[in-house]
Amino acid sequence: MIIAIDIGNTNIVIGGIDREKTYFIERVSTVKTRTELEYAVDIKNVLDIYGIRPEEVEGGIVCSVVPQITDILRIAAEKILRRDVMVVRPGMKTGLNIQIDFPDQLGSDLVAGAVAGIAHYPVPQMIFDLGTATTACVIDGQKNYIGGMIYPGLMVSLEALTAHASQLQGVALENPGRVIGKNTIECMKSGILNSNAAAIDGIIGRVEEELGQKVTVIATGGLARKVVPMCRREILLDEELLLKGMLIIYEKNKRRNMG
Numbered sequence: 001m002i003i004a005i006d007i008g009n010t011n012i013v014i015g016g017i018d019r020e021k022t023y024f025i026e027r028v029s030t031v032k033t034r035t036e037l038e039y040a041v042d043i044k045n046v047l048d049i050y051g052i053r054p055e056e057v058e059g060g061i062v063c064s065v066v067p068q069i070t071d072i073l074r075i076a077a078e079k080i081l082r083r084d085v086m087v088v089r090p091g092m093k094t095g096l097n098i099q100i101d102f103p104d105q106l107g108s109d110l111v112a113g114a115v116a117g118i119a120h121y122p123v124p125q126m127i128f129d130l131g132t133a134t135t136a137c138v139i140d141g142q143k144n145y146i147g148g149m150i151y152p153g154l155m156v157s158l159e160a161l162t163a164h165a166s167q168l169q170g171v172a173l174e175n176p177g178r179v180i181g182k183n184t185i186e187c188m189k190s191g192i193l194n195s196n197a198a199a200i201d202g203i204i205g206r207v208e209e210e211l212g213q214k215v216t217v218i219a220t221g222g223l224a225r226k227v228v229p230m231c232r233r234e235i236l237l238d239e240e241l242l243l244k245g246m247l248i249i250y251e252k253n254k255r256r257n258m259g
Contacts, residue, residue, distance in 0.1 A: 002016070002059050003059075004243045005060065005063070007030065010131065011029060011131075012028050014046050016057070019247070024046070025243070036076045039069075043076060059081070060077045060081050061085065062077065064087070094115050094249055095115065096114055097144045113245055114145050117137075117241065119248055124215045124216070129219075130224045131153055133152060135149070140211065141213070149203065151199070154173055173226055175229070175230065196227050197232075201232050217233060217234065217236065219238070220239055
């Protein structure tokens, strides 16, 4: 088993995974001011909750979209595991053929998701990652990463709405059970969730039109479970996708890292 740590703008996902199964997935808040020791305590606590001793863990890998704390999490994990921890960076072996204008600018989370997508699902495919931002990655029939799109995520949209409309209060993102809201709270819930579901359905159709063929669609990320049931297209929900990709990248680079 390895420990895979995915650092997002809102949450940090800590997972234990090997080729056989995923042992656990937990989330802690992303706080840029926290120290290596504080994050090390988080990692140790997660292992303790699941009864896993550090010596049972083969290694670790970090994937991050928050550069300020990438190395802080790496060092924190190394404190607990007492072995070197990889960081997904440009130049690593991934097996992914990236055909975009500036391949080095592709986020490590998108790389990990695409690596897992290609390994586990038919191509061509689209991968939606619903987090602070919603990202859509497109992989063609030859397993090339050819591009995608980024747009504001559910929570960003909701926070912007409440921040700029004084009569609207914060609400929990839950399906109101109907499209036509009957009060302000229902209207906000329906508007945010249905607009994102419709966006996903519409984007899939436009991508298929541009590619000239149907695609397999996979959704992951902390908010995917809220939106995917409201979509009208067939979408596979895989909340472990990034961890699976990080495991593949770890195994591809293990020997080089040990050397």
